[in-house]
Amino acid sequence: MKNVILTGDRPTGRLHIGHYVGSLRKRVEMQNNCDYDGMFIMIADTQALTDNYDDPEKIRGNITEVALDYLSVGIDPSKATIFIQSLVPELTELTFYYMNLVTVSRLHRNPTVKAEIQMRKFDNSIPAGFLCYPVSQTADITAFKASWVPVGEDQLPMLEQSREIVRKFNDIYGNILVEPKAILPDSQVCKRLPGIDGNAKMSKSLGNCIYLSDDSDSIKRKVMSMFTDPLHIKIDDPGHLGGNTVFSYLDAFCKNEHFSCFLPEYSNLDELKEHYIKGGLSDVKVKRFLNEILQSELKPIREKRLELEKNLPYMYEILKKGSENAQRVASLTLAEVKKAMKINYFS
Numbered sequence: 001m002k003n004v005i006l007t008g009d010r011p012t013g014r015l016h017i018g019h020y021v022g023s024l025r026k027r028v029e030m031q032n033n034c035d036y037d038g039m040f041i042m043i044a045d046t047q048a049l050t051d052n053y054d055d056p057e058k059i060r061g062n063i064t065e066v067a068l069d070y071l072s073v074g075i076d077p078s079k080a081t082i083f084i085q086s087l088v089p090e091l092t093e094l095t096f097y098y099m100n101l102v103t104v105s106r107l108h109r110n111p112t113v114k115a116e117i118q119m120r121k122f123d124n125s126i127p128a129g130f131l132c133y134p135v136s137q138t139a140d141i142t143a144f145k146a147s148w149v150p151v152g153e154d155q156l157p158m159l160e161q162s163r164e165i166v167r168k169f170n171d172i173y174g175n176i177l178v179e180p181k182a183i184l185p186d187s188q189v190c191k192r193l194p195g196i197d198g199n200a201k202m203s204k205s206l207g208n209c210i211y212l213s214d215d216s217d218s219i220k221r222k223v224m225s226m227f228t229d230p231l232h233i234k235i236d237d238p239g240h241l242g243g244n245t246v247f248s249y250l251d252a253f254c255k256n257e258h259f260s261c262f263l264p265e266y267s268n269l270d271e272l273k274e275h276y277i278k279g280g281l282s283d284v285k286v287k288r289f290l291n292e293i294l295q296s297e298l299k300p301i302r303e304k305r306l307e308l309e310k311n312l313p314y315m316y317e318i319l320k321k322g323s324e325n326a327q328r329v330a331s332l333t334l335a336e337v338k339k340a341m342k343i344n345y346f347s
Helices: 017-033 056-073 090-101 104-109 111-120 133-143 153-173 216-224 245-253 256-262 269-278 283-340
Strands: 004-009 038-043 081-084 148-150 181-183
Touching: 004 017, 004 133, 017 038, 017 056, 017 148, 038 056, 038 283, 056 081, 056 283, 081 283, 090 133, 090 153, 090 283, 104 111, 104 153, 111 133, 111 153, 133 153, 133 283, 153 181, 153 283, 216 283, 245 269, 245 283, 256 283, 269 283
Parallel strands: 004 038, 004 148, 038 081, 148 181
Antiparallel strands: none
16 A cells, blocks of 8 residues: 555544544545545554553543544545554554664653643653653554654644654664655644633643534533633724634634625625724624534534434444454554564564
8 A cells, every 4th residue: 555544533532623623624535535545543542541541441431432423524434444543452562663763862852742741740750651652653653554644733743753763663674664744734723723712722621622522502602602802892892813712713614605604794704804803893793603603514413423322333343343454454564564673583
């Protein structure tokens, strides 16, 4: 296989619209429109256990949540292989071999790892598995010889470290592994959608998410509570777009056709922004418009999810078959790696 896509998520809870605009929407687009030889979508339960090792039941339940979200947004198991990371033991073995190709100090310097360590307040009690997250990610990517990895902007340092490990392996053992490249979301705001509270990152732990599975009342309540422009007190006050969460979401979701459906006095988003900046447009009106857009976008996803929940054995069969296929492919790469490292003693 020459053009292979590998992506995935940690099963730490239901997926939110930050995941959707940051990667899920792009995955569906690539699945349906791109010329590729294989697409693998991983539920990274092994990686999730590195900082949830004391609560494995949480991870077990969240595998179901993530898989339901995948299928609900349009991931097609006939076009993409959905699999569970821990059911492909070859990934663990590759991780162990790659650990020799990176230093502890380099792992500590990874900006994404540093930020995650600070957020989780690990200080000096960092689980070794968590620190080695970039090595595990390298195993996931290289096991399927993925050339393209759709990621959010915050994951670029992780992918760069994977590229370093691949280059070092190939320099020592021969040109076996494929050096991956990142596929980023189409627009800047989609690279990192802010939380509804204006926080730079939408995060389950911060409680500032709109989930793909939220009901219509929850979506409306969250939209109407969104952070906007603190200086826009009266309707006639000039508005500011910088740091205004509502307009960030409109940049990510709004299409011209939404205006004819929900706000016909404007033709496009530029006209709406111009009016808001000039003054005379209330935050409530803009929020109501955003609510209509999100309701129309998320309703079919939510309805499909509710149907899938009625037939969980179907979903589990998809995961089982996908994991078996993933293991078959990963075992071929592992055999090549062991041959290159001259540890295929009886072959």
